[in-house]
Amino acid sequence: MTAMYIPLHPLKFKSKIVDQIEIYKNHFILSFTREPEERFMAGQLLALTTAPDTIPPRLYSIASAETAEESTCYQIYYNTTKEGQLSNRLAALKAGDELHRSSPFGQFIFPKSKSYFIAVGTGIAPFLSKIKSTDHFQEVKLLHGAKNLELLLGHEIFSSKLKKNYIPCLSQDSAYPGLFQGRVSDYLQNCDASKLPLDYHYYLCGSAEMVVQTRDILLSKGVPFNLISAEIYF
Amino acid sequence: MELKKPLLGLTLTELQAITQEHSMPTFAAKQIADWIYRKRVTSIEEMSNLSLGDRQKLCEHYEIGAKKYQHLYASVDGTKKYLFATTKGNGIESALIPHENHYTLCVSTQVGCKMGCLFCMTGKQGFQGQLSTNEIINQIYSIDESEQLTNIVYMGMGEPLDNYSETIKSIEIMTADYAYAWSPKRITVSTVGVIPTLIRFLEESKCNLAVSLHSPFDEERLQLMPIQNVYPIKEVIQVLKAQKNQARISFEYILFAGVNDSQKHVNELARLLNGLSAHINLMRFHAIPNSPLKGTSEEKLKEFQSALNKKGIITTIRASRGEDIMAACGLLSTLQKQGSA
Ligand SMILES: Cc1cc2nc3c(=O)[nH]c(=O)nc-3n(C[C@H](O)[C@H](O)[C@H](O)COP(=O)(O)OP(=O)(O)OC[C@H]3O[C@@H](n4cnc5c(N)ncnc54)[C@H](O)[C@@H]3O)c2cc1C
Numbered sequence: 001m002t003a004m005y006i007p008l009h010p011l012k013f014k015s016k017i018v019d020q021i022e023i024y025k026n027h028f029i030l031s032f033t034r035e036p037e038e039r040f041m042a043g044q045l046l047a048l049t050t051a052p053d054t055i056p057p058r059l060y061s062i063a064s065a066e067t068a069e070e071s072t073c074y075q076i077y078y079n080t081t082k083e084g085q086l087s088n089r090l091a092a093l094k095a096g097d098e099l100h101r102s103s104p105f106g107q108f109i110f111p112k113s114k115s116y117f118i119a120v121g122t123g124i125a126p127f128l129s130k131i132k133s134t135d136h137f138q139e140v141k142l143l144h145g146a147k148n149l150e151l152l153l154g155h156e157i158f159s160s161k162l163k164k165n166y167i168p169c170l171s172q173d174s175a176y177p178g179l180f181q182g183r184v185s186d187y188l189q190n191c192d193a194s195k196l197p198l199d200y201h202y203y204l205c206g207s208a209e210m211v212v213q214t215r216d217i218l219l220s221k222g223v224p225f226n227l228i229s230a231e232i233y234f
Numbered sequence: 235m236e237l238k239k240p241l242l243g244l245t246l247t248e249l250q251a252i253t254q255e256h257s258m259p260t261f262a263a264k265q266i267a268d269w270i271y272r273k274r275v276t277s278i279e280e281m282s283n284l285s286l287g288d289r290q291k292l293c294e295h296y297e298i299g300a301k302k303y304q305h306l307y308a309s310v311d312g313t314k315k316y317l318f319a320t321t322k323g324n325g326i327e328s329a330l331i332p333h334e335n336h337y338t339l340c341v342s343t344q345v346g347c348k349m350g351c352l353f354c355m356t357g358k359q360g361f362q363g364q365l366s367t368n369e370i371i372n373q374i375y376s377i378d379e380s381e382q383l384t385n386i387v388y389m390g391m392g393e394p395l396d397n398y399s400e401t402i403k404s405i406e407i408m409t410a411d412y413a414y415a416w417s418p419k420r421i422t423v424s425t426v427g428v429i430p431t432l433i434r435f436l437e438e439s440k441c442n443l444a445v446s447l448h449s450p451f452d453e454e455r456l457q458l459m460p461i462q463n464v465y466p467i468k469e470v471i472q473v474l475k476a477q478k479n480q481a482r483i484s485f486e487y488i489l490f491a492g493v494n495d496s497q498k499h500v501n502e503l504a505r506l507l508n509g510l511s512a513h514i515n516l517m518r519f520h521a522i523p524n525s526p527l528k529g530t531s532e533e534k535l536k537e538f539q540s541a542l543n544k545k546g547i548i549t550t551i552r553a554s555r556g557e558d559i560m561a562a563c564g565l566l567s568t569l570q571k572q573g574s575a
């Protein structure tokens with residue numbers, strides 16, 4: 001007899017919305033309840049939807065900390081897309097509403113040392129979770145891109161925890177001359193290859209275009225492909 | 235002015251919705267399908283068993299919607315690469331691979347791709363958009379060898395299971411009695427293993443399935459294929475093992491020198507595929523510009539094959555075709571896009 005396949009990420013939990021903040025046009029942080037015994041590792045995902053019978057779940061990286069003050073809640077950082085079925089419904093959720101979700105899953109997890117994180121936009125979520133969850137970093141770098149300062153989610157935490165190892169890049173906001181003006185890819189393209197350590201592992205997160213472009217630049221600067229892992233928001 | 239919508243690529247149900255909307259007889263939908271898919275008419279006026287009034291109604295809003303290819307590149311080995319322009323002005327590719335009296339067409343389902351596989355040129359484009367069923371079927375309909383085709387492989391640009399609804403509709407048109415009535419055995423869909431739509435595909439279609447494997451080790455596959463983070467190959471295999479009809483499943487394995495071509499890989503592949511009656515297509519790597527990966531030597535390829543065979547795994551070495559016209563998926567259109575950037 002053939003074994004029945006049981007879906008690996010069933011939507012077995014209902015979470016209540018705790019809070020929703022629009023941090024900038026069409027960009028939101030959504031907080032919802034987490035079961036007290038639930039554990040996850042920074043970098044993992046949730047499959048979720050507002051209506052399991054009609055809208056197939058989409059995947060979102062967890063942006064909240066593994067531990068500490070956020071342990072009763074999950075947070076995701078998302079933007080609505082034009083005609084996007086789920087993201088526009090998520091944006092309409094209010095405190096007390098419900099969503100259906102899976103347990104955390106995914107293999108995009110990282111050590112707290114010798115890691116070079118590179119993210120653009122909502123792709124910062126896994127690294128935000130990691131950095132919020134960790135107090136003592138050894139040799140962790142973060143290259144973080146967004147259009148403007150409002151969208152550079154977590155920049156205060158990153159600056160205070162990573163100090164000079166935090167490199168924010170603003171692609172459409174010239175009001176902060178102290179910050180790198182341009183895209184993450186511009187920063188890497190102009191970066192001296194000696195500044196890209198070969199004893200670190202590189203973790204990239206964002207859209208397919210961003211990941212592929214960034215990976216190509218790293219490769220062209222001599223970073224071996226087996227030092228690069230990526231999460232694509234497909 | 236309202237743009238006319240294409241009829242090519244519509245399923246019977248969609249054609250029925252149109253005939254109903256325009257108060258045409260119910261049987262007219264089947265007649266239209268027959269004119270488009272079997273009789274290959276080039277205009278609605280030629281659909282002579284529809285009343286003149288119905289043809290006029292259709293003509294107001296619809297056209298056949300077939301588009302000729304923009305470029306054709308022919309290889310010395312007979313392989314051909316067709317380049318089509320999409321409605322949004324991007325370029326997509328289809329490759330025709332003749333072999334004895336077989337003609338296989340490799341079709342695209344997306345413009346670019348979101349999966350970002352390290353070894354793939356299409357991945358370098360990022361994602362530009364989904365192809366409609368019309369744009370998928372048009373690749374089959376509009377090539378010079380359309381009526382000689384014996385097999386279709388969904389292995390061109392894009393991940394078919396990331397454009398599920400259009401892929402499955404195009405399969406319906408290829409296999410349904412009202413259109414081409416092909417046996418599903420002549421069609422293969424290739425995937426990196428997007429599990430939710432993979433499960434649907436296995437339930438809803440009888441076509442063959444080719445899963446891109448490329449490494450049995452999680453860490454290594456992750457570096458080659460970012461999808462591994464979300465849908466690890468072990469979970470994909472678990473889904474496949476639950477299938478009754480495993481004969482329609484195969485795996486694709488590109489050999490990269492010094493990366494995934496060792497005895498250790500053979501052993502792990504045997505462990506991973508244990509209990510699954512599926513075979514592996516071993517493929518040579520079509521080099522792409524600035525790639526850190528190199529193809530395995532012929533000698534090593536044969537060694538790898540024989541080591542797998544000794545473990546009881548059936549393998550085929552896929553012949554390299556059309557290298558002089560860059561037949562690897564996405565090479566031409568990506569270079570074209572990069573050139574115009
Ligand atoms: C591993 C992973 C992690 C992710 N993490 C995050 C995250 O942390 N934050 C985040 O914001 N996103 C994340 N995503 C993306 C997320 O899962 C969704 O894909 C995204 O939110 C869009 O969902 P949607 O329902 O709004 O759009 P969908 O309805 O799925 O549509 C997808 C796209 O198609 C377009 N589209 C929809 N309908 C049509 C139509 N009729 N015609 C033409 N185009 C159409 C939309 O404009 C949209 O751009 C992640 C994805 C993956 C794979």
Ligand code: SF4
Pocket residue numbers: 347348349350351354355356357390391392393426563
């Ligand atoms: S190999 Fe297929 S899935 Fe991977 S990037 Fe290329 S087209 Fe996309």
